[in-house]
Amino acid sequence: MMESDDxxxxxxxxxxxxxxxxPNEFEPVLIDLLGDILPKADKLPVICCGMVGARQGWVExxxxxxxxxxxxxxxxxxFEAAEGRLAIHILPGVKQIAPPxxxxxxxxQIAGLLAEAPGFEGAVCLPGTHSKWAKIANGRIETFRTFMxxxxxxxxxxxxxxxxxxxxxxxxxxxxxxxVTDALEDPAAVTGEFFAIRAATLLNDHAxxxxxxxxxxxxxxxxxxxxxxxWQESETVIIGESALAKAYxxxxxxxxxxxxxxxxxxxxxxGLTAAYRNLKR
Amino acid sequence: MMESDDxxxxxxxxxxxxxxxxPNEFEPVLIDLLGDILPKADKLPVICCGMVGARQGWVExxxxxxxxxxxxxxxxxxFEAAEGRLAIHILPGVKQIAPPxxxxxxxxQIAGLLAEAPGFEGAVCLPGTHSKWAKIANGRIETFRTFMxxxxxxxxxxxxxxxxxxxxxxxxxxxxxxxVTDALEDPAAVTGEFFAIRAATLLNDHAxxxxxxxxxxxxxxxxxxxxxxxWQESETVIIGESALAKAYxxxxxxxxxxxxxxxxxxxxxxGLTAAYRNLKR
Numbered sequence: 001m002m003e004s005d006d007x008x009x010x011x012x013x014x015x016x017x018x019x020x021x022x023p024n025e026f027e028p029v030l031i032d033l034l035g036d037i038l039p040k041a042d043k044l045p046v047i048c049c050g051m052v053g054a055r056q057g058w059v060e061x062x063x064x065x066x067x068x069x070x071x072x073x074x075x076x077x078x079f080e081a082a083e084g085r086l087a088i089h090i091l092p093g094v095k096q097i098a099p100p101x102x103x104x105x106x107x108x109q110i111a112g113l114l115a116e117a118p119g120f121e122g123a124v125c126l127p128g129t130h131s132k133w134a135k136i137a138n139g140r141i142e143t144f145r146t147f148m149x150x151x152x153x154x155x156x157x158x159x160x161x162x163x164x165x166x167x168x169x170x171x172x173x174x175x176x177x178x179x180v181t182d183a184l185e186d187p188a189a190v191t192g193e194f195f196a197i198r199a200a201t202l203l204n205d206h207a208x209x210x211x212x213x214x215x216x217x218x219x220x221x222x223x224x225x226x227x228x229x230x231w232q233e234s235e236t237v238i239i240g241e242s243a244l245a246k247a248y249x250x251x252x253x254x255x256x257x258x259x260x261x262x263x264x265x266x267x268x269x270x271g272l273t274a275a276y277r278n279l280k281r
Numbered sequence: 282m283m284e285s286d287d288x289x290x291x292x293x294x295x296x297x298x299x300x301x302x303x304p305n306e307f308e309p310v311l312i313d314l315l316g317d318i319l320p321k322a323d324k325l326p327v328i329c330c331g332m333v334g335a336r337q338g339w340v341e342x343x344x345x346x347x348x349x350x351x352x353x354x355x356x357x358x359x360f361e362a363a364e365g366r367l368a369i370h371i372l373p374g375v376k377q378i379a380p381p382x383x384x385x386x387x388x389x390q391i392a393g394l395l396a397e398a399p400g401f402e403g404a405v406c407l408p409g410t411h412s413k414w415a416k417i418a419n420g421r422i423e424t425f426r427t428f429m430x431x432x433x434x435x436x437x438x439x440x441x442x443x444x445x446x447x448x449x450x451x452x453x454x455x456x457x458x459x460x461v462t463d464a465l466e467d468p469a470a471v472t473g474e475f476f477a478i479r480a481a482t483l484l485n486d487h488a489x490x491x492x493x494x495x496x497x498x499x500x501x502x503x504x505x506x507x508x509x510x511x512w513q514e515s516e517t518v519i520i521g522e523s524a525l526a527k528a529y530x531x532x533x534x535x536x537x538x539x540x541x542x543x544x545x546x547x548x549x550x551x552g553l554t555a556a557y558r559n560l561k562r
Contacts, residue, residue: 146477151441152472192508195382202383203378
């Protein structure tokens with residue numbers, strides 16, 4: 001909830017997101033979340049980004065075709081809700097035809113980065129379940145790529161045979177660094193290193209924290225090699241301050257990249273604010 | 282059940298394997314399976330290989346240290362069961378210290394291959410949930426390596442975001458071949474290609490069979506690059522005739538390897554027979 005374009009006057013969160021909602025459930029959940037903020041009559045503008053615009057979301061928003069500005073508000077989907085008391089704007093995602101790729105939500109964080117640092121050129125790395133890399137130039141997303149590294153780590157560590165070798169909460173920083181180095185030196189060998197984590201536990205009673213860190217380092221290291229065209233010749237901004245974002249920062253530093261980290265929530269807000277201003281024009 | 286060392290007189294199977302049994306359940310399950318074959322008094326020799334000798338199996342058998350002959354019967358664990366009517370021999374697995382690796386069961390198929398083709402030298406590929414590659418020379422396993430390719434495929438196709446893009450039973454041979462070629466040419470890029478399968482479905486309504494085949498081809502192709510030292514300079518024998526074994530054969534042929542396929546069940550029997558003869562000595 002913002003006033004005068006950029007003053008946050010209220011802030012509410014909910015875990016009732018796209019993954020657990022049917023299309024007709026978004027409106028009541030939003031009304032419930034707004035509660036006393038819901039105006040009596042005025043059309044309160046609501047700017048939305050992310051999976052809310054997916055095919056299985058509230059209302060499907062299109063994808064702007066990359067290369068493009070990250071906030072393609074001219075392609076936003078606009079409709080009324082709550083009997084006219086809300087004016088909903090769902091921002092488009094971004095698609096890329098070759099290689100095929102899509103994003104929803106990350107483009108708004110990138111728009112926020114450009115709003116805060118106009119003229120930024122370089123790489124943006126957004127760690128997550130599906131990490132995204134984007135190349136930014138001339139105020140546009142020139143190209144981007146998605147890696148399933150986070151999801152692969154979760155599947156391998158929780159559901160594969162490796163789960164027996166990765167228990168516990170420890171995280172061995174040295175093992176992580178060594179694994180990143182190994183993957184950078186020989187990325188093609190990485191798929192052969194997974195089972196070795198299991199075998200090492202069977203043969204040597206390795207600490208589980210070392211196995212977890214090694215798996216993470218191998219996967220992130222392999223991603224860095226595949227994404228090298230993004231970070232190799234320009235500065236990389238990592239969006240987010242999670243433990244995962246810190247691991248990416250560490251891995252990129254090992255790879256010799258120039259890295260900077262910025263908080264993600266603030267950029268989302270800045271991106272939504274910029275979109276709102278565009279929509280008002 | 283065999284007589285005169287190499288005549289099969291009966292054959293029984295059960296799905297009650299190591300994964301679902303506690304150590305004290307192996308004996309009653311075996312007695313139940315044998316039924317009328319269980320002798321009244323004689324010590325019937327029972328030769329076992331595989332996960333029955335794992336730490337969570339019936340009785341833990343050691344690992345022979347590689348390089349070694351594939352049938353290290355001098356390290357078998359021997360004990361009586363069924364009140365002395367069965368003489369159980371659990372064959373050892375094989376371990377490798379660097380890089381760390383283990384196998385249980387595959388060594389007996391390799392022993393069977395060497396029993397049927399004494400003097401064989403080259404690579405052995407055993408496709409499966411965890412595929413194994415072994416280099417054979419002088420009647421020994423010189424080195425080996427395990428790849429979690431099959432498990433990765435199962436996890437990615439059934440439980441990751443890709444599951445929405447891989448439904449159906451089709452398998453597009455041309456998409457498989459292209460993916461193998463792509464992985465052989467640029468194995469480091471493979472982790473960036475997974476999400477593209479999902480994005481291609483969202484953007485182009487690709488057939489699910491193409492996505493499944495592409496994922497399989499990318500994973501097997503990446504494994505071949507990591508395992509190139511096994512197949513690049515010698516003949517490769519693929520053990521098994523499953524659909525997966527056929528996919529490995531196709532991929533290896535694309536990579537330019539010299540490949541031959543042999544049935545797996547027959548080799549297991551030949552390996553167990555060879556172990557029995559060794560034990561009798």
